[in-house]
Amino acid sequence: MNKHLVTKAVAIVATVGLGITLAGCSSGGATGGAAAVDSADYTGPKVTIDFWNGWTGGAAPKIVPALIEKFNAEHENIEVKNVAMEWADIAAKMPLAIKAGKGPDVAVAHGDDVATYAAQGLLLDSGDIVDTLGYGEDDFPEGLFEGNQYQGTQYGIPWSVTPLGLYTNNDVLKAAGVDTTAPTDAASYEENLAALKAAGVQGEWVDGYVFTGTFEFESLVWQFGGDLFNDDVTKATFNSEAGVKALTHMVDQIDKGYSPANVPQDGNFNALVAGETAYNWNGVWQTTNEALQDVDFSVAPVPQIGTEKAVWSSSTDWIFPNNKGQDTNETSAAATFVKWMNDNSAGWAETGELPAANDVRNDPALVEKYPNLEPFLEQLPYAHYETVAPGISAATAEITTAVGEAVLGKKSPQDALDDAAAQADKILEQNAQTYGG
The missing domain is CATH 3.40.190.10 (Periplasmic binding protein-like II)
Incomplete structure (x- = not known):
C-alpha cells in the first residue's frame, strides 16, 4: 500500500x-x-x-x-x-x-x-x-x-x-482493442468493460476498503442524487435508493465478471500498474506515485454513472x-x-x-x-467534501463496513447499507451527547 x-x-x-x-x-x-x-x-x-x-x-x-x-x-x-x-x-x-x-x-x-x-x-x-x-x-x-x-x-x-479521478492503463486497452478515449458515462463505461472482458481482462477491480471502494461508493451516491447524511447530520441516509443503486453498481462489476471478487487492499491500483486491469478510481495523489512512471497511463474525470456529475474529494x-x-x-x-x-x-x-x-x-x-x-x-x-460534524469519522466508518460486506457477497447492498445506517444512527446519537448540539 x-x-x-x-x-x-x-x-x-x-x-x-x-x-x-x-x-x-x-x-x-x-x-x-x-x-x-x-x-x-x-x-x-x-x-x-x-x-x-x-x-x-x-x-x-x-x-x-x-x-x-x-x-x-x-x-x-x-x-x-x-x-x-x-x-x-x-x-x-x-x-x-x-x-x-x-x-x-x-x-x-x-x-x-x-x-x-x-x-x-x-x-x-x-x-x-x-x-x-x-x-x-x-x-x-x-x-x-x-x-x-x-x-x-x-x-x-x-x-x-x-479529488478522485479515473486512471487508465493505455497499454491494456490497446492490447484488448479498446479505444483509449476515457468513458464519460454509464453506457460508454459498460461498453468498454464488456469489450475488455471479451478480451480476457477484468477492467475495473472493485474493493471494499476506504481506499478506494468507499470513495467510489460515495461518489456514486451523490451521482444518483443521494447524500450520506441528512442536513443536520442526525441520521444516516446512505441507505437510500441512491445508495442502493450506487452499491449495486459496484457489486454488479463483480457479478458480471468485470472485477474479481475479494480484491485486497490496494490490489486494484497494483493491478493497474502491473497491466492486469484497465481502470482504477483513485485520488489525485497517485499522479506522483513512482510506480506509475513507467506505465503508459492517463487520467480523466470519473465517469458519470448516475444522473448527476459528482465526485468525492478530501x-x-x-x-x-x-x-x-x-x-x-x-x-x-x-x-x-x-x-x-x-x-x-x-x-x-x-x-x-x-x-x-x-x-x-x-x-x-x-x-x-x-x-x-x-x-x-x-x-x-x-x-x-467530507461531512462536517463532530465525531463524524466513526459514523462514516460504517459506510466502509457496508461496502466491504456487499462486495464480498456477505450481504445484499440493501441489507448491508441498512445495517450500517442503523449503526451509524446510534453513533450520531452518541455524538450529540458527547459533543452537544
Whole structure:
C-alpha cells in the first residue's frame, strides 16, 4: 500500500475513536477563544512556531521543508519548526498536548476532523484571522470555506484538495482493442468493460476498503442524487435508493465478471500498474506515485454513472490550536506563515495534492507544468467534501463496513447499507451527547 495512503487510512481509523479520546479532556463543548491578529505580516519580536503535519511520505517530505526553509529565510522574526508525524499520531497526541499548553501553534487537519476539534474547545476561533488575511468563500472551491465552520464560527483555512479521478492503463486497452478515449458515462463505461472482458481482462477491480471502494461508493451516491447524511447530520441516509443503486453498481462489476471478487487492499491500483486491469478510481495523489512512471497511463474525470456529475474529494485545512497559555505573537506569526504558504502553494501540486487557493490553482502555469492535474481540476465544481460534524469519522466508518460486506457477497447492498445506517444512527446519537448540539 502506498505510504501516503497508509498514513491517511490509519488516520481515518484513529479518528473513529477520536470522540472517545477527546471526551476525556472535554471542555464541556465550549469553543476556543478568539485569536487576535493585527496584520497579515507579523512585525512583532522574533518567535518560534511549531507546525504539526502528517506529511511523512511521498514527495511532501521534500516540498514542505523546502517551503518552510524559504519562508524562514524571508522572515527574520519568525522561525517555523516542521514537526511531521503520522496522521494517526497527530490525532492521538494533539488534544492532550493542547490542553497542557504544549501543542503546535499551527497544524493541518483533514476536513472531517475540524469540527471534532472545534467542539472540544481545542481550536482558536479563526474568524478574525481569515478577515485579516483577506480570505472569503470565493477564494476557495465551492463549499470548502464553510466546511471549516462549526456552529457558525470559522475554525480553519483550506490548504489542499484531493479529488478522485479515473486512471487508465493505455497499454491494456490497446492490447484488448479498446479505444483509449476515457468513458464519460454509464453506457460508454459498460461498453468498454464488456469489450475488455471479451478480451480476457477484468477492467475495473472493485474493493471494499476506504481506499478506494468507499470513495467510489460515495461518489456514486451523490451521482444518483443521494447524500450520506441528512442536513443536520442526525441520521444516516446512505441507505437510500441512491445508495442502493450506487452499491449495486459496484457489486454488479463483480457479478458480471468485470472485477474479481475479494480484491485486497490496494490490489486494484497494483493491478493497474502491473497491466492486469484497465481502470482504477483513485485520488489525485497517485499522479506522483513512482510506480506509475513507467506505465503508459492517463487520467480523466470519473465517469458519470448516475444522473448527476459528482465526485468525492478530501481536503486538508490549516487550524490554530487553542493551547493553554497560547502566545498571541506566536498565533500572529502562524497566521503570516499560513498566508505565505497558501500564496506559494503551486509547488504543492508536485506532491499529488491540489492547492486550495483559487488564484494559485487556476494559474494556467500549474497545468502546463503538471498536465495530469487537469482532469482533477475540471471536477472541482461538482466535488463533494467530507461531512462536517463532530465525531463524524466513526459514523462514516460504517459506510466502509457496508461496502466491504456487499462486495464480498456477505450481504445484499440493501441489507448491508441498512445495517450500517442503523449503526451509524446510534453513533450520531452518541455524538450529540458527547459533543452537544
